[in-house]
Amino acid sequence: MRERRQQTGFIPPRGLTSPHVQTLLPRLLPRPRIARVGEILELPDGDFVELNWIRPAPAKPEAPIFVLFHGLEGSFQSPYARWLLATASGMGWRTLLMHFRGCGKRPNRLPRAYHSGDTADAYWLISELSRRYPKALKVAAGVSLGGNMLLKLVAEQGGGGLDLAGAIVISAPLDLxxxxxxxxxxxxxxxxxxxxxxxxxxxxxxxxxxxxxxxxxxxxxxxxxxxxxxxxxxxxxxxxxxxxxxxxxRASAGRLLGEVELPTLIVHADDDPFMPAGLFERLPEPADAVRVEITHHGGHVGFMEWRNRRLQPWLTRRLAHELACWADTGASWQSAMERHLSRTDN
Known part of the structure; x- marks a missing residue:
């Protein structure tokens, strides 16, 4: 596989290599305490999704934005959500999570709910973020079901169809x-x-x-x-x-791997108990814009490592590295945009 590589940055602690231990450990550990404020985002069909914005938020409207899409029946309370949101917010990103329909505090209004291939609500949210923060660099991440949905969305929209600089897909069931x-x-x-x-x-x-x-x-x-x-x-x-x-x-995003134009990172554990081993051997060759990182261990959204004398999610370290790279890119992009606007105004 052209863009496949084994990611050596994740090393599970001795005795904690089991995929089931890795999958279940995050539920047993303390989660970061982070402040949030809720928002109801109305949708074109009369339904709504609930957003959680992490506080404190950056003062500058051009601050980079990180948006997270959770997994099946996940929410702000999911361990991975708290850790990833806390990491992005701590790096100075404007950070939010979109609850899929009915996954927040209130049931949704319409009979339809959400599913692995339903990209319309995420597209509406990203369009709204573009309207509110036109100068901000934006990166989206999706976990499990949210990752399949996000990969399908970026494949459908092409390189210029979304106001996103990049996407991060974690432990996604790309063959449903x-x-x-x-x-x-x-x-x-x-x-x-x-x-x-x-x-x-x-x-x-x-x-x-x-x-x-x-x-x-x-x-x-x-x-x-x-x-x-x-x-x-x-x-x-x-x-x-x-x-x-x-x-x-129709909803599986794996079949679209070769059509992705937006820079996309996929993180996957080969021992994920939600998916067959060798998943990516069953899927089309990824496009040049896609980087697939496959670890030997990690379970499903586990990736727990021993760091600073305690168990911590390696995903936070991997996310911090990726966002730091995007922030450097965004600084250059922001300077170019300001020069362009200055010339336009004159």
Whole structure:
């Protein structure tokens, strides 16, 4: 693979190389305490998403912006979200997280919710950021489901279709069908059960109130025992797909790897228990704009290392390095933009 390389910067502590230990450890450790302020962003179809802006925010409107998209049933409370947001904010970036529909404090208004290939809300948010902060350099990151969504978005929009300087994709299930199969096997069924229960808890009250146009009742919902079954019965019909297979085929971003024009970093662990080993051997060759970094260990959004005499997420260190590179690029870009505007004004 042209742009594939093993990333040697992540070294798991001795005895903590298991993908399941790496995946579960972040839930057991303290998370950074960060202040935030919420915002309701209205969407064109009458629904909304909830934004969390990290405080304190930079005073200058041209400060760089970091926006994070979480994973399936994730939120501001997810361990990785707190760590990544705290890292970007601490570096002086204007930092925010977009909750997918219904993943914040309030249920969304419409029957539709969100899914792995639903790029419209993220596109609307980035357009709004461009309107509010036209001179700011912007970088987006997506984790797990949010990473698949983000890669699909940048592939769809091409190099100039988004006001983004770059994208970062972390532990993303770029082949949704094989990920659903992997989650239904062995110990990974623990993760599938956790995600499935979260999805059911959210949709059950809406089914009971008759808010969803589905040929399903709560008894049928209770009998679903796999994510694929849930996607067949709920995700696909709610969002215009024929069935789970159609949804997986059309929403998977991996098939678009060769079409990405925006500078994009993909971070992936080869032992991720949410995906088959050798995932990128199944996918098309990535475009020149894509850099794929694959670690031997790390689990799913784990990447826990021993640093400063305690366990910490290596992802924060990797993000800080990437954002520092973008900040250097942004300083040059900002100077060029100011010179251009000065000439235009004169």
């Amino acid at each position: 069908a094989t990920s659903a199969e992997r989650l239904h096997r062995g110990f990974s069924r623990i993760y599938e059960r956790h995600l499935l229960n979260a999805l059911k808890r959210k949709v059950a009250p809406r089914l009971a109130r008759g808010e969803l146009p589905l040929a399903l009742d709560n008894h049928g919902l209770a009998r679903i025992d796999s994510l694929r079954g849930y996607d067949d019965a709920v995700t696909a019909p709610l969002h215009g797909f024929c069935d789970a297979a159609d949804y997986y085929r």
